[in-house]
Each structure stands twice: as C-alpha cells, then as structure tokens.
Amino acid sequence: xxxxxxxxxxxxxxxxxxxxxxxxxxxxxxxxxxxxxxxxxxxxxxxxxxxxxxxxxxxxxxxxxxxxxxxxxxxxxxxxxxxxxxxxxxxxxxxxxxxxxxxxxxxxxxxxxxxxxxxxxxxxxxxxxxxxxxxxxxxxxxxxxxxxxxxxxxxxxxxxxxxxxxxxxxxxxxxxxxxxxxxxxxxxxxxxxxxxxxxxxxxxxxxxxxxxxxxxxxxxxxxxxxxxxxxxxxxxxxxxxxxxxx
Amino acid sequence: xxxxxxxxxxxxxxxxxxxxxxxxxxxxxxxxxxxxxxxxxxxxxxxxxxxxxxxxxxxxxxxxxxxxxxxxxxxxxxxxxxxxxxxxxxxxxxxxxxxxxxxxxxxxxxxxxxxxxxxxxxxxxxxxxxxxxxxxxxxxxxxxxxxxxxxxxxxxxxxxxxxxxxxxxxxxxx
Amino acid sequence: xxxxxxxxxxxxxxxxxxxxxxxxxxxxxxxxxxxxxxxxxxxxxxxxxxxxxxxxxxxxxxxxxxxxxxxxxxxxxxxxxxxxxxxxxxxxxxxxxxxxxxxxxxxxxxxxxxxxxxxxxxxxxxxxxxxxxxxxxxxxxxxxxxxxxxxxxxxxxxxxxxxxxxxxxxxxxxxxxxxxxxxxxxxxxxxxxxxxxxxxxxxxxxxxxxxxxxxxxxxxxxxxxxxxxxxxxxxxxxxxxxxxxxxxxxxxxxxxxxxxxxxxxxxxxxxxxxxxxxxxxxxxxxxxxxxxxxxxxxxxxxxxxxxxxxxxxxxxxxxxxxxxxxxxxxxxxxxxxxxxxxxxxxxxxxxxxxxxxxxxxxxxxxxxxxxxxxxxxxxxxxxxxxxxxxxxxxxxxxxxxxxxxxxxxxxxxxxxxxxxxxxxxxxxxxxxxxxxxxxxxxxxxxxxxxxxxxxxxxxxxxxxxxxxxxxxxxxxxxxxxxxxxxxxxxxxxxxxxxxxxxxxxxxxxxxxxxxxxxxxxxxxxxxxxxxxxxxxxxxxxxxxxxxxxxxxxxxxxxxxxxx
Ligand code: HEA
Ligand code: HEA
Ligand code: CUA
Ligand SMILES: [Cu+2]
Numbered sequence: 001x002x003x004x005x006x007x008x009x010x011x012x013x014x015x016x017x018x019x020x021x022x023x024x025x026x027x028x029x030x031x032x033x034x035x036x037x038x039x040x041x042x043x044x045x046x047x048x049x050x051x052x053x054x055x056x057x058x059x060x061x062x063x064x065x066x067x068x069x070x071x072x073x074x075x076x077x078x079x080x081x082x083x084x085x086x087x088x089x090x091x092x093x094x095x096x097x098x099x100x101x102x103x104x105x106x107x108x109x110x111x112x113x114x115x116x117x118x119x120x121x122x123x124x125x126x127x128x129x130x131x132x133x134x135x136x137x138x139x140x141x142x143x144x145x146x147x148x149x150x151x152x153x154x155x156x157x158x159x160x161x162x163x164x165x166x167x168x169x170x171x172x173x174x175x176x177x178x179x180x181x182x183x184x185x186x187x188x189x190x191x192x193x194x195x196x197x198x199x200x201x202x203x204x205x206x207x208x209x210x211x212x213x214x215x216x217x218x219x220x221x222x223x224x225x226x227x228x229x230x231x232x233x234x235x236x237x238x239x240x241x242x243x244x245x246x
Numbered sequence: 247x248x249x250x251x252x253x254x255x256x257x258x259x260x261x262x263x264x265x266x267x268x269x270x271x272x273x274x275x276x277x278x279x280x281x282x283x284x285x286x287x288x289x290x291x292x293x294x295x296x297x298x299x300x301x302x303x304x305x306x307x308x309x310x311x312x313x314x315x316x317x318x319x320x321x322x323x324x325x326x327x328x329x330x331x332x333x334x335x336x337x338x339x340x341x342x343x344x345x346x347x348x349x350x351x352x353x354x355x356x357x358x359x360x361x362x363x364x365x366x367x368x369x370x371x372x373x374x375x376x377x378x379x380x381x382x383x384x385x386x387x388x389x390x391x392x393x394x395x396x397x398x399x400x401x402x403x404x405x406x407x408x409x410x411x412x413x414x415x416x417x418x419x420x
Numbered sequence: 421x422x423x424x425x426x427x428x429x430x431x432x433x434x435x436x437x438x439x440x441x442x443x444x445x446x447x448x449x450x451x452x453x454x455x456x457x458x459x460x461x462x463x464x465x466x467x468x469x470x471x472x473x474x475x476x477x478x479x480x481x482x483x484x485x486x487x488x489x490x491x492x493x494x495x496x497x498x499x500x501x502x503x504x505x506x507x508x509x510x511x512x513x514x515x516x517x518x519x520x521x522x523x524x525x526x527x528x529x530x531x532x533x534x535x536x537x538x539x540x541x542x543x544x545x546x547x548x549x550x551x552x553x554x555x556x557x558x559x560x561x562x563x564x565x566x567x568x569x570x571x572x573x574x575x576x577x578x579x580x581x582x583x584x585x586x587x588x589x590x591x592x593x594x595x596x597x598x599x600x601x602x603x604x605x606x607x608x609x610x611x612x613x614x615x616x617x618x619x620x621x622x623x624x625x626x627x628x629x630x631x632x633x634x635x636x637x638x639x640x641x642x643x644x645x646x647x648x649x650x651x652x653x654x655x656x657x658x659x660x661x662x663x664x665x666x667x668x669x670x671x672x673x674x675x676x677x678x679x680x681x682x683x684x685x686x687x688x689x690x691x692x693x694x695x696x697x698x699x700x701x702x703x704x705x706x707x708x709x710x711x712x713x714x715x716x717x718x719x720x721x722x723x724x725x726x727x728x729x730x731x732x733x734x735x736x737x738x739x740x741x742x743x744x745x746x747x748x749x750x751x752x753x754x755x756x757x758x759x760x761x762x763x764x765x766x767x768x769x770x771x772x773x774x775x776x777x778x779x780x781x782x783x784x785x786x787x788x789x790x791x792x793x794x795x796x797x798x799x800x801x802x803x804x805x806x807x808x809x810x811x812x813x814x815x816x817x818x819x820x821x822x823x824x825x826x827x828x829x830x831x832x833x834x835x836x837x838x839x840x841x842x843x844x845x846x847x848x849x850x851x852x853x854x855x856x857x858x859x860x861x862x863x864x865x866x867x868x869x870x871x872x873x874x875x876x877x878x879x880x881x882x883x884x885x886x887x888x889x890x891x892x893x894x895x896x897x898x899x900x901x902x903x904x905x906x907x908x909x910x911x912x913x914x915x916x917x918x919x920x921x922x923x924x925x926x927x928x929x930x931x932x933x934x935x936x937x938x939x940x941x942x943x944x945x946x947x948x949x950x951x952x953x954x955x956x957x958x959x960x961x962x963x964x965x966x967x968x969x970x971x972x973x974x975x976x977x978x979x980x981x982x983x
C-alpha cells in the first residue's frame with residue numbers, strides 16, 4: 001500500500017506539471033488538424049496553412065519559446081505522438097485537445113499517428129523540424145507568400161497549371177494565389193518545401209511525385225486521393241507544375 | 247430475476263447517461279422545452295398498475311382467484327393505456343413537431359431511451375397477457391403464486407425505471 | 421497414482437460405434453438438444469478451441485506481415501481486418517467460451533449439484549455465444565452483402581467512433597461485428613445469471629459459502645461482473661445500430677454527438693471484462709497449486725476478500741485506457757489512484773499462492789508447471805500494467821507495442837497458461853484419460869520459449885516507439901530486429917499449441933486411463949467417477965470443510981477439527 005501511495009503521488013505530481021502548465025509569453029501556437037492519413041497545420045498567428053511537416057522554433061531555458069498545439073480532427077480519431085517531444089494526445093472530432101512541446105535542440109523529430117484511424121493509419125507519419133530562430137523566421141516568411149507563378153515557369157509547367165485547374169485537383173487542394181482552394185487534401189502552395197510526400201510515405205522526388213499523382217495507391221494503398229485518369233503528357237505537365245511550387 | 251434486473255438496470259443506466267450527457271447539446275431544434283408535454287396521466291396509470299399487480303399477487307397468495315383475475319386485468323389495462331399514451335405522444339412528436347430519431351441529438355436520445363422503456367413495457371404486457379389467458383383458463387392457482395410474484399417484480403422494475411426516465415426526460419431535461 | 425485400480429464406468433469405451441454414421445448423427449442430435457451441463461461445458465470448450473485456431477491463424481498472418489519492413493504479404497485492408505478479427509475472436513470467442521466451458525462443467529460438480537440452476541438457459545447461452553461467433557465469421561462472406569467477396573470488420577476491437585459511422589465504414593462488416601457482439605453478449609449475460617444463481621442456491625447440504633472451493637468464489641464474482649460489464653456494451657452497441665440504421669446521432673460528431681462517449685462506454689465494459697477473463701484463471705490456479713503443493717490454500721478468507729475487492733475496484737478504473745484522450749488532470753489522477761489500488765488485492769493473491777507453495781511438497785506435474793509459469797508471468801504482466809496505469813508513462817506508451825506486450829503477457833502468459841494447466845488437470849476427470857506426458861512437456865517448453873521470444877521483445881519494440889495496428893513500418897527506426905525475433909517466437913508458439921491440439925485428440929483415444937481421483941484432489945468433483953455419470957453423484961461425502969475429500973481420506977486429521 002505504501003508503494004501504491006508513492007507511485008500515485010509521483011504520478012499525480014507529473015500529471016499536474018504537464019496538464020496544468022501555464023503558457024509563457026513568447027509561446028508559439030499552432031492548430032493541428034488530423035485528417036484521414038495526413039496532418040494539417042494552421043499557423044493562424046502568421047496566417048498560413050501547411051501540411052505534414054511541422055516546423056517549430058527551438059526553445060531555450062532562459063527564454064522558453066515552447067509551442068502550444070491545439071488538436072482537432074476533421075474525421076476520425078487520430079493521435080499526435082512524437083516520442084522524443086511529448087506524450088500522446090488524441091485528436092478527436094468535436095473534442096478539442098491541447099498539448100505542448102518544448103524542444104531544446106534543433107533537428108528532425110519523427111513520430112506518427114498513434115490512434116487507429118483507418119486503412120492507412122500506418123502511413124500517417126509525423127515529422128517535426130525544430131529550427132533555429134532565424135531559420136524558423138525565414139521559413140515562416142517563405143510560407144506566407146502565395147505561390148510564385150508565371151515568373152520563369154516553363155511552358156510545360158504553365159500547361160500543367162491549366163490541367164491542374166481543369167481537373168478535380170482543385171476541389172481538394174489549395175494553392176494560394178490561384179483558384180485552387182480545396183480543403184479536403186493537403187495545401188500544395190509550398191509542396192516542394194517538404195521533404196516527403198503524403199505524410200512521410202515517400203521521399204519528395206520527381207519520380208515519386210509523378211507516381212503519386214498517377215496512382216496514389218502504389219505508394220499508399222487506401223489513401224483518400226483518387227487516381228486521376230489523365231494522359232502521360234498531362235501527368236508530366238502537372239508534375240512540372242507542382243515542381244515549381246517552392 | 248434479481249440478476250436479470252441488475253443487468254437490465256445497467257443497460258438503462260447507460261442510456262440515461264447518454265441522455266443526460268447530451269442534454270442541451272443538440273445543434274438544431276426542436277428542443278425538449280418546445281415539444282415535450284408532461285405525461286401526467288400516463289405516469290399515474292403506470293404507477294397505479296404497480297399497485298394493482300401487487301394486490302393481484304396478494305389475492306393469489308390468499309387463494310382468491312377472482313380477485314386475482316380482476317386486479318391482473320386492471321394491471322394489463324393500465325399498462326396498455328400507458329403504451330397507448332406513449333404512442334400518441336410519439337405520433338404527435340413525429341407528425342406535429344417533426345421530431346424523429348434522426349432529427350437531432352435530442353431526438354436520438356429521447357426516442358431510444360423512451361423506446362427502450364416502451365419495449366420493456368411491451369414485453370411486460372405480453373407476459374401479463376399470457377398469465378391472464380392462463381388465469382382465464384383457470385390454470386393459475388395458489389401454487390403459482392411464487393412465479394407470479396417473481397414476474398410482478400419485473401413489472402415493478404419497469405415502473406421504477408419509468409420514474410427515473412420521467413424525472414430525467416420531463417423534469418431535469420426540460 | 422496407480423492408474424488402473426478402479427474400473428472406469430465410462431461411455432466412450434463401452435458403447436463402441438455400432439454403425440458409424442447413425443451414431444454420429446445421434447451424437448450430433450444429442451449435442452443440439454442437450455441441456456446437460458457437462459456436455460455443454462465440453463461443447464463450449466471445443467467451440468472455444470476452434471476459434472482459438474482461427475484467431476491464432478490471424479495472429480500468424482499479422483506476424484508474417486510485420487516480419488520485415490515494407491512487407492507485402494497482405495494488403496493494409498486485410499491486415500486491419502486481421503487484427504480486428506484476432507482481437508475480437510480471442511477475447512469474446514476464445515477465452516470467454518473456454519472459461520464458460522470450464523465454469524459450467526466444474527461449478528456444479530464442485531458444489532455437489534446435479535446441474536446448473538437453469539439448464540435450458542445454459543444451453544441457450546451456449547448457442548447464443550457460439551452463434552455470435554459464427555455471425556462474426558460470416559462477415560468474411562457477407563460483409564459486402566453476399567455478392568462478390570465479403571469483408572470482415574476492420575475497425576479494431578474497440579471500434580472507436582466515429583470510425584464506425586456509416587461515413588467511414590460503409591458496407592455491412594461493422595454491422596456484423598455489432599450484431600455478433602450483441603448476440604454473444606446475451607449469451608454471456610445468461611451465463612452470468614446462471615452461474616450466480618447456481619452458486620448461490622444449488623450448493624449441496626452443509627456446503628456453506630465459506631466451504632466452497634475458491635474456484636466457485638471466483639466464478640461467482642465473474643458471473644456478477646458479467647452482469648454489469650456486458651450490459652454497457654450491449655447498450656452501446658444498440659446505440660451504434662441506431663446511428664447506423666435509423667440515422668441517430670449518438671456518436672455522430674457532425675451533429676454534436678460525441679466520440680468520447682463511446683470511449684467511455686466501451687471501456688466501462690472493457691476493463692471489467694479483462695477481470696472477467698482473469699478471475700477464472702485465478703480460480704484454476706487456486707485449485708491446482710494447493711493440490712500439487714500438498715497444502716491447503718494459504719489464507720482462504722483473504723483470498724475471497726481480495727476477489728470481491730478486485731471485482732469492485734475493477735468497475736472504477738476504466739479510464740486508464742484513455743489517458744491520452746484529454747481528460748481533466750484531476751480525473752486522470754483519480755483513475756491513476758484506482759488503477760494502482762487494484763495492485764493491492766492482486767498482490768495479496770500472488771503472495772497467498774506463494775505462501776501456499778512455501779514449504780509444501782511440490783510435485784512438478786504438468787498442471788503445476790503451467791501454474792508456476794503463470795505466477796511468474798502474471799507478476800511481470802501486472803507490473804507492466806501498473807507502469808501503464810501511471811498516466812505520464814501511459815502518454816508515452818499508450819497504443820504502442822508496449823501495451824500489446826502487456827496484455828498478451830496477462831492473457832497468454834497468464835490466462836492461457838492457466839487454462840492449459842486446467843486442461844492437464846481436469847482432462848482425466850472429463851474423459852477418463854490422462855493427457856500424454858511427453859507431448860505435454862513439449863507443449864509446455866515450446867510454448868514457454870515461444871511466448872517469451874514473442875512477447876518479451878514486444879516491450880522493447882514498444883519502448884522504441886513502435887505504434888500498434890500498423891500494417892507496415894519504415895526501416896531504420898530500430899524495430900526490424902525485434903520484429904524478426906517476435907516472428908520466430910510466434911513460430912514456437914504455433915508448434916507448442918499444435919502439440920497441445922494433437923495431444924487433446926490423441927489422448928482421447930489412446931491416453932493412459934485415469935481413475936476417479938488421479939491427482940489425490942480434495943474437492944467434490946474427484947468424488948465421482950471419471951467421466952462423471954449423467955447425474956453426477958450417487959452419494960455425496962459429507963461436507964464439513966473446504967476440503968471434503970481430504971476429510972474423507974484422512975479421518976484421523978480432518979480439516980473441520982481446526983475450524
Ligand atoms: C485479462 C486481462 C488483464 C489483466 C488481468 C490486466 C491487469 C492490469 N492492467 Fe491491463 N490490459 C488488458 C488486459 C489485462 N490487464 C488488455 C486486453 C489491455 C489492452 C486493450 C487494448 O488496448 O486493446 C490492457 C491495457 C491496459 C492499460 C491501458 C494501456 C493503454 O492502452 O494505454 C492499462 C493502463 O493502466 C492497464 C493496466 C493494468 C493494471 C494496473 C492491471 C492490474 O490488474 C495488475 C495487477 C497485478 C500486479 C500489480 C502484480 C502483482 C502485485 C504485486 C506483487 C504487489 C506489489 C506490486 C505493486 C505494489 C506495484 N492495462
Ligand atoms: C485472448 C486474447 C489473445 C490471445 C490468446 C492472443 C494471442 C496472440 N496474439 Fe493477440 N491480440 C489480442 C488478444 C489476444 N491475442 C487483442 C485483444 C489484440 C488487439 C486487437 C486490436 O488492436 O484491435 C491483439 C493484437 C495482437 C497484435 C497486434 C496487432 C496490431 O496492433 O497491429 C499482435 C501482433 O503481433 C498479436 C499477436 C498474437 C500472437 C502471436 C498470439 C499467439 O499467442 C497466438 C498463438 C495461437 C496460435 C498460433 C493458434 C493455435 C495453434 C495453431 C494454429 C497450430 C496449428 C493448428 C493445427 C495443428 C490444427 N496480437
Ligand atoms: Cu491517424 Cu492513425
Ligand atoms: Cu484496463
């Protein structure tokens with residue numbers, strides 16, 4: 001019984017420290033929205049939206065700049081888990097949750113969705129980039145811009161944009177600065193600033209991108225993006241277009 | 247029978263919890279306050295039926311078969327009135343107020359909770375009717391008092407549940 | 421133990437098949453209409469074993485797929501069905517059925533009754549439970565509505581809302597899951613009612629509650645728990661059906677419904693459920709350990725108190741499964757406290773078994789071997805359970821392979837081992853023949869090695885961050901090696917359990933015959949023939965203590981003298 005009491009009190013102490021932590025000044029805020037098999041990040045402070053790869057500034061002990069996350073879900077339950085940054089917290093529709101992370105070292109932290117959410121739960125990976133303050137500000141600045149279009153776009157890419165806007169792509173995807181404003185799939189405005197495709201399922205290379213558009217199921221069977229029925233030429237063009245979205 | 251009642255209570259508790267949890271959480275109308283009227287008459291009938299079934303059992307234990315039949319019949323009748331009342335209320339809600347089980351959360355929880363209770367009333371009525379038929383065929387005698395008593399336990403249970411449901415839905419929930 | 425000292429009045433040998441087919445049909449017919457608790461008990465157990473093979477097959481498929489990263493043995497959809505079916509089958513249709521089987525077989529014998537309190541309810545319960553299992557498996561055929569290939573449910577065994585909503589689970593597979601559990605739930609409640617009623621009202625003369633074998637106490641608490649655990653599940657399933665078919669909104673998050681509510685309902689069922697599973701296993705151990713240590717159980721009243729305590733506490737700990745769900749900090753703390761509290765009665769039990777063995781003349785027969793393994797493995801499993809019960813730990817380990825390791829440790833290492841021990845212990849009683857010793861040893865050691873290879877190393881994978889319910893994983897996160905080890909372990913388990921299956925069948929025909937009391941036991945079931953006749957007992961020894969047969973065998977030193 002003594003052991004039990006000790007265990008209980010120490011647990012309670014930690015629970016309190018974690019759950020009732022106060023938000024210091026200078027804390028960063030991001031809203032995380034879980035979707036079936038990908039993550040959406042809303043940086044409302046800075047006014048942009050991105051997907052799958054979360055960037056946060058590094059925090060130091062003297063001037064802590066932790067990041068507070070508001071967790072929402074658009075469909076089923078998910079769970080935000082980056083083992084080296086924080087314990088798990090579920091993303092539940094209609095039940096906003098909160099958690100926070102306070103990383104002291106820059107680098108890439110891997111994690112993944114930890115609540116079974118459907119077919120591709122296994123490939124709903126999480127990548128958190130902890131940047132130095134300067135890098136982070138730089139990244140934010142880049143993300144805030146609309147897509148840089150037409151400026152120096154190859155004819156193939158220009159053609160690709162037309163195909164993109166002609167087909168169903170824009171129903172699901174948004175590219176800031178164009179007519180594409182779908183919200184069902186990840187925001188593609190700065191697609192090329194990401195290292196991976198489709199929530200960490202594959203490295204972001206030209207070949208993978210083309211394969212993905214042609215048939216998402218080869219990379220992530222069961223993903224909610226349909227294969228588009230287009231000609232080879234059109235695929236090349238779309239790929240060229242997407243490659244310009246830095 | 248006690249075991250069964252314990253198990254049944256657990257089911258009702260869960261439905262009650264769901265109802266209470268969702269009070270006032272509907273995203274669209276109609277709300278309970280707009281559409282629910284308090285079914286006093288119904289409630290009185292059901293409560294009375296508990297009394298009559300008790301009297302019926304007592305008469306049977308005393309061996310008076312005629313009194314048993316009378317009280318048993320009264321119970322049956324009161325139960326039927328209750329069921330009929332619920333039916334009327336639902337009819338009004340569905341066609342008058344446009345509240346169905348899929349309208350909103352109130353509809354979902356209301357119909358399933360009250361419906362679950364009504365389902366038990368139906369089961370009870372069937373049992374009552376069977377005993378009634380047997381009684382009319384003069385098959386129910388003093389030796390059966392124990393069985394009948396156990397069955398009346400079930401009816402009392404249904405009754406008590408109604409009191410709780412009534413309080414939740416018509417008093418607290420409005 | 422001399423084997424042939426008593427003639428065996430058994431049905432198997434004397435009634436040799438006269439004309440094969442006719443006899444088979446007759447037996448079948450008898451099985452369908454029987455209300456005899458012994459026959460039903462055996463039927464329960466056999467049905468459970470068949471489901472064990474199915475569930476085990478699914479586990480093997482899971483392990484093959486996870487052997488290597490990016491393996492393509494099955495598609496993600498199939499994988500998700502596999503673990504859903506595996507979990508559901510194993511919990512509801514393997515362990516539950518087998519335990520019910522032992523319960524309805526042994527309880528009347530142990531309390532000196534002729535049958536259960538409600539024999540027909542007993543049969544009904546069996547058919548409901550089994551029919552539920554068949555329904556579940558029928559989804560493989562009918563999940564998409566009979567045309568084309570069907571699909572099994574793939575929502576996980578907790579079926580969290582809103583994944584089960586129409587929008588996310590079209591087709592009928594989820595409905596099969598729901599209905600199957602509803603139906604088998606009715607069966608389980610029936611059994612619960614029956615067990616409680618039998619134990620409370622059918623005990624033979626002079627068997628007070630305090631003279632009842634511990635196993636009966638454990639089944640009593642289990643039966644009572646069944647009444648309060650299955651019903652919330654039933655209610656929740658009804659709500660789910662209302663949502664799916666009548667357009668209700670209980671768990672429809674678009675209309676303000678709540679996913680959290682399902683989590684609570686499910687675990688209000690789910691947690692007590694695991695104690696429903698483990699209590700009978702405790703019961704087996706409490707019977708076997710004293711007999712093979714040649715000592716009465718240590719601290720009988722405390723054991724009973726601990727059992728009842730577990731029963732009550734278990735109703736108040738459910739939320740330790742959803743620490744990550746975002747509850748208020750004080751409720752988290754509360755559930756940490758209750759979860760830790762359960763270690764106290766459970767610990768008492770462990771110490772009492774050890775106390776029973778302490779200084780006893782231990783005979784390491786097969787049943788005892790399994791029980792010793794049980795003790796050791798359950799202890800570790802309980803300790804990992806306590807680790808998980810501390811919310812901050814849990815936030816890291818929840819839904820990782822650490823949890824998978826924890827509960828397989830309890831269920832396989834604890835319950836399954838206890839069940840196997842029970843098989844080796846009571847098989848002579850049920851069939852009149854011993855299970856083969858050599859095969860039994862192979863079974864024990866292969867399973868032991870396999871078990872530890874598989875589930876010990878799952879803890880490591882879990883701590884390294886391997887999430888459960890994933891059909892594949894990326895190389896380079898340090899998981900590959902452990903997964904290979906786990907895969908090899910599974911192979912050993914398959915071999916071990918194959919020995920067991922083979923042993924069951926072989927010994928039925930060729931096993932060494934056993935007399936009525938092969939282990940020199942003390943409880944009433946050993947007072948009648950093996951297998952027991954239809955009416956169980958012709959004369960009952962007088963029950964004046966918890967060990968009536970001891971009193972009978974040792975008139976010079978009976979237990980009741982000390983009471
Ligand atoms: C029959 C099965 C069984 C049993 C008996 C237990 C027993 C326990 N379980 Fe387990 N558990 C499961 C089956 C079982 N569990 C299953 C199936 C799941 C997962 C479901 C799923 O997610 O799919 C699960 C998951 C699970 C979780 C959730 C993990 C998660 O998903 O995040 C937790 C968390 O608290 C937990 C805790 C415990 C505890 C504290 C006990 C205690 O009862 C253990 C008590 C025993 C001891 C502690 C050992 C003996 C004691 C002593 C020797 C005394 C001295 C010790 C101390 C004072 C510490 N279990
Ligand atoms: C009673 C409970 C029980 C039992 C006994 C088991 C037994 C086993 N389980 Fe199970 N398991 C669960 C209950 C159980 N499990 C639950 C509840 C889940 C969670 C599901 C979910 O997430 O929804 C789970 C999940 C689960 C997972 C995680 C899946 C995932 O999250 O992705 C894994 C992975 O390895 C696994 C493996 C095993 C293995 C290898 C065994 C082995 O011990 C099995 C050994 C048995 C056999 C091998 C079969 C018998 C023998 C043969 C087949 C021999 C050949 C036959 C003949 C000769 C006729 N189980
Ligand atoms: Cu999202 Cu699992
Ligand atoms: Cu639990």
